Amino acid sequence: MxxxxxxxxxxxxxxxxxxxxxxxxxxxxxxxxxxxxxxxxxxxxxxxxxxxxxxxxxxxxxxxxxxxxxxxxxxxxxxxxxxxxxxxxxxxxxxxxxxxxxxxxxxxxxxxxxxxxxxxxxxxxxxxxxxxxxxxxxxxxxxxxxxxxxxxxxxxxxxxxxxxxxxxxxxxxxxxxxxxxxxxxxxxxxxxxxxxxxxxxxxxxxxxxxxxxxxxxxxxxxxxxxxxxxxxxxxxxxxxxxxxxxxxxxxxxxxxxxxxxxxxxxxxxxxxxxxxxxxxxxxxxxxxxxxxxxxEVKHSLTDLEKKANSDHLTGLPNRHHLESTANEWLKKAADKCENLVCIVIDVDNFKHINDNYGHLVGDEVIRQVSEACSRVLRGDDMVGRYGGDEFVAILRGASLEAGKRKAEQMAAALRALNIQYGEIQIPITASMGVSDNADGTLLRFNELFQFADVELYRAKQNGRNQVSVRGFVDKQPQM
Missing domain, CATH: 1.25.40.10 (Tetratricopeptide repeat domain)
Known part of the structure; x- marks a missing residue:
C-alpha cells in the first residue's frame, strides 16, 4: 500500500x-x-x-x-x-x-x-x-x-x-x-x-x-x-x-x-x-x-481480526499471525529457558497435483493436510499455513526428540489421507524439516524457521517423503 x-x-x-x-x-x-x-x-x-x-x-x-x-x-x-x-x-x-x-x-x-x-x-x-x-x-x-x-x-x-x-x-x-x-x-x-x-x-x-x-x-x-x-x-x-x-x-x-x-x-x-x-x-x-x-463493535472487530489473522482456505493462522505469535512465544521461552520446536511441512509434488487434477483438487488437498496436521498436535501447539503448500507447526515446551516424533506422526497421518479424483486415489506425502530454539537462545521466528527450512531442503534433496532434524545424525528416516 x-x-x-x-x-x-x-x-x-x-x-x-x-x-x-x-x-x-x-x-x-x-x-x-x-x-x-x-x-x-x-x-x-x-x-x-x-x-x-x-x-x-x-x-x-x-x-x-x-x-x-x-x-x-x-x-x-x-x-x-x-x-x-x-x-x-x-x-x-x-x-x-x-x-x-x-x-x-x-x-x-x-x-x-x-x-x-x-x-x-x-x-x-x-x-x-x-x-x-x-x-x-x-x-x-x-x-x-x-x-x-x-x-x-x-x-x-x-x-x-x-x-x-x-x-x-x-x-x-x-x-x-x-x-x-x-x-x-x-x-x-x-x-x-x-x-x-x-x-x-x-x-x-x-x-x-x-x-x-x-x-x-x-x-x-x-x-x-x-x-x-x-x-x-x-x-x-x-x-x-x-x-x-x-x-x-x-x-x-x-x-x-x-x-x-x-x-x-x-x-x-x-x-x-x-x-x-x-x-x-x-x-x-x-x-x-x-x-x-x-x-456489535466487539463482534465486528472479532470477525475482522479473525479474517486478518486466518488463512481463507484452511482457517489456520496465516503467515503474519504465525510469525507474530511465534515471536511472542520465543520471547517467553527465552525468559523461562524453555525449548520450542519448529516443524516446516511441504507437500510433495503439489504442483503436479494442481497441473494434473486441477486447482479445486489442489485446494481440497491443502484443506485435508491442514486438518490432518491439526489433529496430531496438542492443544497448546500451533500450526499455520505459511504459503502455498507449505505449513509451519510450533510446539511449546517440547524437546527436539519430541518434535521429531510429532513430525513423523504428521507424516504418517498425511500418507493415510484418502483423496480421490474419480476412481484415482491421489497419494499424499510431505517432506519436513525440524529445528528448535536451543533452549531459548533463538529469539526471532525467522531464525528458527531458517534452521528448519534448511532441514526441509535436505529432506527434499534426499528424495522427499521424510523428516530431517537439525542436530540428529540420522536425519533421513525412510518412510
Whole structure:
C-alpha cells in the first residue's frame, strides 16, 4: 500500500468520526492500524489508536478507550512528537472526566496547558483552561473557576487569527463563576456582552446558544426569579432538540422540573414532569442502544481480526499471525529457558497435483493436510499455513526428540489421507524439516524457521517423503 493510500485511510477515519459513525470509525481504525504496522508507518498507527479511543469514548466503552490510549502512549513515547502527546492528553481528559476522576482530569489539563503553551497552540490552551474552569464549577469552587476562566480568556485573545467563538466559550464559564460567587452585577454585565455577540446567532453554534440560555436560567433562578429561569431553560430545551443531545436535554429537564416545583404551579409542574419522565425513558433507551452497539463493535472487530489473522482456505493462522505469535512465544521461552520446536511441512509434488487434477483438487488437498496436521498436535501447539503448500507447526515446551516424533506422526497421518479424483486415489506425502530454539537462545521466528527450512531442503534433496532434524545424525528416516 502506497503512502497516498495510507493518507486516504487516515482521512476516512477522521471523516467517519466527525460524522458520528463510531462503529464504522472503529472498523476503519482497525484496518488503518494493520496497514500502519505492516508498513511501519507510525503516524498511521497513532491516528488509528487515537481515533479508536475517541470513538470508544463516544459509545461509552471507557475500558476500551483507555486500552487504545495506552497503546497510543506506547507508540508515542518512541515515535511521537510533542503534538502527538498533546492529542493524547486531550482524549485522556475526556476519559477522566467521564469517570468523575477530577483529580486526574485536572492533572491531564495541566500537562495540556504546559505543552500547548510551549507549542503556542493557544486555542488548545484556552480550551484546557475552560475545561479546568468547568471542573471547578462542578465542585462549587467558584473562585478557582473564575481564575481559570480568566486565564483561558487571555489565551483565547492570543490565538491567531482571532476567534470570537473561542472567547465566548470561556466567557460562559466566567459568567457562571460570577453567579456562584453571588456577584450578579458582574455576571449580568458579562451576560449582556455575550448576548450581543454576532457569533451566537450562527446556526453553527447552537450548542453555545443552549449553554447561554442555561446560563441565563441559572442567573435568574439564583436570585429567586424562578419563572424567568424556567423560561430561559425552556428556550434551551427547544434549541437542544435541534441537535438531539439527549444527555444535555436530561440536564435541562431536570432543572426545569426543579424550577416548576419552586413555582408551585400544578399545571406547569404536571407538564414538565411528563416531559422529564419521557426524557429519562429515552436516556434509558439510548443506554440500551449503546450497550448493543458496544457488543456489535466487539463482534465486528472479532470477525475482522479473525479474517486478518486466518488463512481463507484452511482457517489456520496465516503467515503474519504465525510469525507474530511465534515471536511472542520465543520471547517467553527465552525468559523461562524453555525449548520450542519448529516443524516446516511441504507437500510433495503439489504442483503436479494442481497441473494434473486441477486447482479445486489442489485446494481440497491443502484443506485435508491442514486438518490432518491439526489433529496430531496438542492443544497448546500451533500450526499455520505459511504459503502455498507449505505449513509451519510450533510446539511449546517440547524437546527436539519430541518434535521429531510429532513430525513423523504428521507424516504418517498425511500418507493415510484418502483423496480421490474419480476412481484415482491421489497419494499424499510431505517432506519436513525440524529445528528448535536451543533452549531459548533463538529469539526471532525467522531464525528458527531458517534452521528448519534448511532441514526441509535436505529432506527434499534426499528424495522427499521424510523428516530431517537439525542436530540428529540420522536425519533421513525412510518412510
Amino acid at each position: 502506497e503512502t497516498n493510500d495510507l493518507k486516504s485511510l487516515q482521512q476516512e477515519v477522521t471523516s467517519l468520526r466527525a460524522e458520528g459513525k463510531y462503529k464504522d470509525t472503529i472498523e476503519a481504525c482497525y484496518n488503518l492500524l494493520q496497514r500502519g504496522i505492516e508498513l511501519n508507518d507510525h503516524k498511521s498507527v497513532l491516528v488509528a489508536h487515537l481515533n479508536s479511543a475517541a470513538s470508544y469514548y463516544c459509545i461509552g466503552d471507557i475500558e476500551e478507550a483507555f486500552r487504545c490510549i495506552s497503546a497510543y502512549d506506547e507508540v508515542c513515547r518512541v515515535h511521537g512528537d510533542e503534538t502527538d502527546d498533546l492529542h493524547r492528553y486531550n482524549v485522556l481528559f475526556l476519559l477522566h472526566e467521564y469517570n468523575k476522576d477530577f483529580s486526574k482530569a485536572k492533572s491531564t489539563l495541566e500537562t495540556t496547558i504546559y505543552l500547548g503553551t510551549k507549542l503556542q497552540k493557544y486555542n488548545i490552551v484556552s480550551n484546557a483552561y475552560s475545561n479546568y474552569s468547568h471542573l471547578c464549577l462542578a465542585e462549587n469552587n467558584y473562585t478557582e473557576a473564575l481564575k481559570m476562566g480568566n486565564l483561558g480568556l487571555g489565551m483565547a485573545k492570543l490565538h491567531r487569527p482571532p476567534s470570537a467563538i473561542l472567547e465566548l466559550r470561556v466567557k460562559l464559564n466566567i459568567a457562571q463563576a460570577y453567579i456562584g460567587l453571588r456577584d450578579f452585577h458582574a455576571s449580568r454585565r458579562l451576560i449582556e456582552e455575550i448576548e450581543h455577540e454576532s457569533v451566537l446567532e450562527s446556526d453553527s453554534y447552537i450548542r453555545e446558544r443552549v449553554q447561554f440560555n442555561m446560563l441565563k436560567g441559572s442567573w435568574h433562578s439564583n436570585q429567586g426569579l424562578h419563572r424567568e429561569g424556567l423560561e430561559s431553560s425552556t428556550r434551551a430545551r427547544d434549541l437542544v432538540k435541534s441537535y438531539d443531545d439527549i444527555y444535555v436535554l436530561e440536564e435541562i429537564q431536570k432543572e426545569r422540573y426543579r424550577l416548576s416545583e419552586l413555582l408551585d404551579d400544578i399545571r406547569i409542574g404536571y407538564l414538565v414532569q411528563k416531559e422529564y419522565i419521557s426524557v429519562l425513558e429515552e436516556v434509558r433507551q439510548r443506554e440500551l442502544e449503546l450497550t448493543a452497539l458496544k457488543l
